[in-house]
Amino acid sequence: MVRVHFSRRQLCIPxxxxxxxxxxxxxxxxxxxxxxxxxxxxxxxxxxxxxNFFTSTAKLSTLLMSFTxxxxxxxxxxxxxxPVAYILARSKLRRRxxxxxxxxxxxxxxxxxxxxxxRELLDLIGLLGTQNYLNTIIGMVYxxxxxxxxxxxxxxxxxxxxYLEAAADLGGNKFTVFTKxxxxxxxxxxxxxxxMVFMPSMTNYVVSDTLSNFNITILGKLIDQYFTTYDNWxxxxxxxxxxxxxIFVTMLATGGFKDDGREARGANLW
Amino acid sequence: MKRRILTTAxxxxxxxxxxxxxxxxxxxxxxxxxxxxxxxxxxxxxxxxGGSEESDYVDLIAEFEREYEAQTGKPIRVEYSxxxxxxxxxxxxxxxxxxxxxxxxxxxxxxxxxxxxxxxxFSEQFLTESNYAKYGSPYIRDLFKENGWAQYAVPxxxxxxxxxxxxxxxxxxEEDLSSWAGLWAEEYASVATIKDSVRDSYFLGVAYVYRExxxxxxxxxxxxxxxxxxxxxxxxxxxxxxxxxxxxxxxxEQTKDALLALKEHLYGFEVDxxxxxxxVGRISINFAWSGDAVYTMDDAEPYTDENGVYHDGIYLNxxxxxxCSNIWFDGWVMPKGAQNTEAAEAFVDFLSRPENAVANMNxxxxxxxxxxxxxxxxxxxxxxxxxEGDTDENGAPLVPYDLNYFFDGTSDGAHADGDFIIYxxxxxxxxxxxxxxPTEEVIARSAIxxxxxxxxxxxxxxxxxxxxxxxxxxxxxxxxxxxxxxxIAIGLSYMYKGKRSEPKPKKGYRxxx
Numbered sequence: 001m002v003r004v005h006f007s008r009r010q011l012c013i014p015x016x017x018x019x020x021x022x023x024x025x026x027x028x029x030x031x032x033x034x035x036x037x038x039x040x041x042x043x044x045x046x047x048x049x050x051x052n053f054f055t056s057t058a059k060l061s062t063l064l065m066s067f068t069x070x071x072x073x074x075x076x077x078x079x080x081x082x083p084v085a086y087i088l089a090r091s092k093l094r095r096r097x098x099x100x101x102x103x104x105x106x107x108x109x110x111x112x113x114x115x116x117x118x119r120e121l122l123d124l125i126g127l128l129g130t131q132n133y134l135n136t137i138i139g140m141v142y143x144x145x146x147x148x149x150x151x152x153x154x155x156x157x158x159x160x161x162x163y164l165e166a167a168a169d170l171g172g173n174k175f176t177v178f179t180k181x182x183x184x185x186x187x188x189x190x191x192x193x194x195x196m197v198f199m200p201s202m203t204n205y206v207v208s209d210t211l212s213n214f215n216i217t218i219l220g221k222l223i224d225q226y227f228t229t230y231d232n233w234x235x236x237x238x239x240x241x242x243x244x245x246x247i248f249v250t251m252l253a254t255g256g257f258k259d260d261g262r263e264a265r266g267a268n269l270w
Numbered sequence: 271m272k273r274r275i276l277t278t279a280x281x282x283x284x285x286x287x288x289x290x291x292x293x294x295x296x297x298x299x300x301x302x303x304x305x306x307x308x309x310x311x312x313x314x315x316x317x318x319x320g321g322s323e324e325s326d327y328v329d330l331i332a333e334f335e336r337e338y339e340a341q342t343g344k345p346i347r348v349e350y351s352x353x354x355x356x357x358x359x360x361x362x363x364x365x366x367x368x369x370x371x372x373x374x375x376x377x378x379x380x381x382x383x384x385x386x387x388x389x390x391x392f393s394e395q396f397l398t399e400s401n402y403a404k405y406g407s408p409y410i411r412d413l414f415k416e417n418g419w420a421q422y423a424v425p426x427x428x429x430x431x432x433x434x435x436x437x438x439x440x441x442x443x444e445e446d447l448s449s450w451a452g453l454w455a456e457e458y459a460s461v462a463t464i465k466d467s468v469r470d471s472y473f474l475g476v477a478y479v480y481r482e483x484x485x486x487x488x489x490x491x492x493x494x495x496x497x498x499x500x501x502x503x504x505x506x507x508x509x510x511x512x513x514x515x516x517x518x519x520x521x522x523e524q525t526k527d528a529l530l531a532l533k534e535h536l537y538g539f540e541v542d543x544x545x546x547x548x549x550v551g552r553i554s555i556n557f558a559w560s561g562d563a564v565y566t567m568d569d570a571e572p573y574t575d576e577n578g579v580y581h582d583g584i585y586l587n588x589x590x591x592x593x594c595s596n597i598w599f600d601g602w603v604m605p606k607g608a609q610n611t612e613a614a615e616a617f618v619d620f621l622s623r624p625e626n627a628v629a630n631m632n633x634x635x636x637x638x639x640x641x642x643x644x645x646x647x648x649x650x651x652x653x654x655x656x657x658e659g660d661t662d663e664n665g666a667p668l669v670p671y672d673l674n675y676f677f678d679g680t681s682d683g684a685h686a687d688g689d690f691i692i693y694x695x696x697x698x699x700x701x702x703x704x705x706x707x708p709t710e711e712v713i714a715r716s717a718i719x720x721x722x723x724x725x726x727x728x729x730x731x732x733x734x735x736x737x738x739x740x741x742x743x744x745x746x747x748x749x750x751x752x753x754x755x756x757x758i759a760i761g762l763s764y765m766y767k768g769k770r771s772e773p774k775p776k777k778g779y780r781x782x783x
Contacts, residue, residue, distance in 0.1 A: 056732065058732060058738075058739040061742050065739065065742060068746040129460075129552075133743065213537060214539035214540065214541075215536075215539065217739045222739075228355050228357060229355055230731045
């Protein structure tokens with residue numbers, strides 16, 4: 001029998017390779033493309049793509065539209081998912097995992113198929129072709145709701161019951177207990193739910209294209225256009241970078257908020 | 271340590287691409303022909319389609335491999351891959367020149383590739399002796415000669431652009447849609463889709479903007495009933511082409527406004543869903559390529575299946591508006607660096623045989639640029655409702671549909687020149703046949719859309735982006751403003767709270783967190 005021994009370092013190699021090949025190198029390529037342009041077949045360094053983005057009405061409108069769609073979708077997801085996750089996590093149901101499974105189940109079906117089906121459904125109730133914005137938001141919510149429920153459920157489920165009892169003992173009514181204890185403590189779940197819904201709703205153009213009959217353009221679509229039909233990888237890369245920065249900043253902001261919230265509110269709590 | 275892992279990983283990543291080609295060139299016994307074509311653009315039935323006995327689809331790729339081996343004694347394997355857009359194909363060739371022996375871009379991309387010296391000319395022998403030389407439609411061959419593409423490209427499929435519409439939409443729909451501007455009426459726009467493609471929609475917009483000028487031009491040149499042999503055809507067509515290829519700033523601006531006005535009431539844009547949406551009746555007008563129009567009309571028609579069950583449907587029409595149309599085509603070119611030009615020519619020759627052109631037309635629904643007896647007989651089989659002097663079921667005489675401009679000179683003897691006329695009812699003349707083969711008059715007022723240079727392309731794309739991205743509804747601004755206000759409010763409250771709940775520690779004390 002041969003004994004094979006891997007050191008920890010060796011065990012990291014597969015992921016290191018993966019990371020380098022599919023994350024680091026592509027990222028560098030995107031950066032490279034974003035800050036270059038082709039003039040007479042020669043690649044030269046330039047900021048023009050960057051400037052072009054922020055001076056173009058079309059691109060800024062698209063950015064604004066994506067933002068609006070993403071924010072509304074996220075807000076609706078949160079409003080729907082929080083009560084569901086809360087009830088599920090707090091309930092004494094023996095089979096609540098089965099119930100949770102019911103919310104996750106749709107994710108096992110390919111989302112293009114689900115969106116195509118949703119298109120038929122929206123046509124049936126007469127929304128297709130008339131309510132483009134509404135349809136897009138319905139589609140985003142439909143598609144990303146599980147991503148909001150799951151993290152919320154996990155955080156709420158882990159919430160220590162004794163905190164709530166203590167709060168109630170100290171005279172907090174149900175509302176106060178929720179606003180002062182439950183909600184602040186579920187903040188990590190809220191934050192990760194928001195990031196998981198917000199980011200894809202800014203870019204998932206299959207939803208917007210299919211349900212708005214291509215009437216609404218979001219940033220993901222714009223990137224796709226630059227790569228596949230406008231034949232301008234430089235601008236496409238630049239938009240990708242800008243999107244990346246926007247998401248990074250949002251995460252940083254909410255992440256800071258999370259840490260801050262935990263400490264400050266924790267301090268307030270006790 | 272971290273750094274070492276990263277360098278190891280990077281080194282491995284660099285080595286990987288070098289290792290791949292080694293694995294590729296292991297066995298080289300049979301010849302290989304690498305073909306790069308549009309998706310679903312050749313008769314290659316899937317197993318479910320070809321497996322059944324009654325299927326009349328031919329697998330042209332397998333057929334070619336058999337025939338090539340039988341004729342040359344050399345076994346050949348066709349490596350067939352597909353692309354989705356011209357630009358994807360172009361980039362693939364740029365990144366990997368010499369990766370393909372034969373590709374099938376569209377008109378403007380062929381022009382671009384010829385201009386950039388990216389294509390290999392076809393051999394003299396092919397140009398004079400191949401099936402294409404014998405059976406290629408004289409109209410298309412002349413078109414290629416006049417434009418200087420004849421050496422470099424062999425046309426494959428071609429067609430026009432127009433509206434597919436449901437004639438029962440309104441009493442006047444046919445008349446209204448005989449102008450491109452018809453679509454701009456709210457009642458029509460709300461049940462119509464146009465292409466989510468910058469070039470096609472730009473064409474539509476330009477045709478709308480210059481519709482009056484185009485009509486004046488027709489009057490000037492007497493374009494009604496114009497034949498390709500008429501003396502002022504060339505001059506007239508050149509004028510139309512000039513107008514339809516305008517890309518000056520004012521034109522782009524006006525086109526943008528026109529398309530934005532159209533979008534206001536438009537049902538939507540489509541890439542591929544327009545056909546199905548027409549068939550199920552979700553929309554009633556579709557701005558379509560003629561080949562797709564044929565497919566849509568076929569699919570929507572009522573029919574009786576093999577069990578004798580009647581399936582209800584609608585008869586749709588196709589119309590090329592009066593002002594002008596766009597003649598488009600896709601053609602075979604051999605990119606520079608092609609390694610097996612001989613087999614590539616043999617493949618194009620094979621596809622240009624009228625029987626195989628019929629097989630392709632059967633399967634794809636687009637119109638082949640190949641004429642010849644087999645194609646004409648098939649068209650007679652599809653469309654003819656009788657002979658000269660016959661009447662349709664309502665007693666009205668059949669009308670002649672003249673296809674001589676397309677078929678003359680390509681017969682092997684079964685038909686004489688000037689006899690390529692199909693008799694159809696007046697109703698049918700507005701359906702598949704006019705999408706498959708436009709009349710000579712329509713051809714006379716159809717323009718080829720040129721390839722735009724980079725600056726023009728950028729300007730037109732920018733215009734299209736605005737059409738697609740605007741207008742922003744007012745509520746979107748309100749939402750953004752509300753979010754911003756809420757963000758500022760939360761931020762302020764935190765700052766305020768922070769000050770209140772964390773007073774400065776007294777002198778001599780340090781805060782312990």
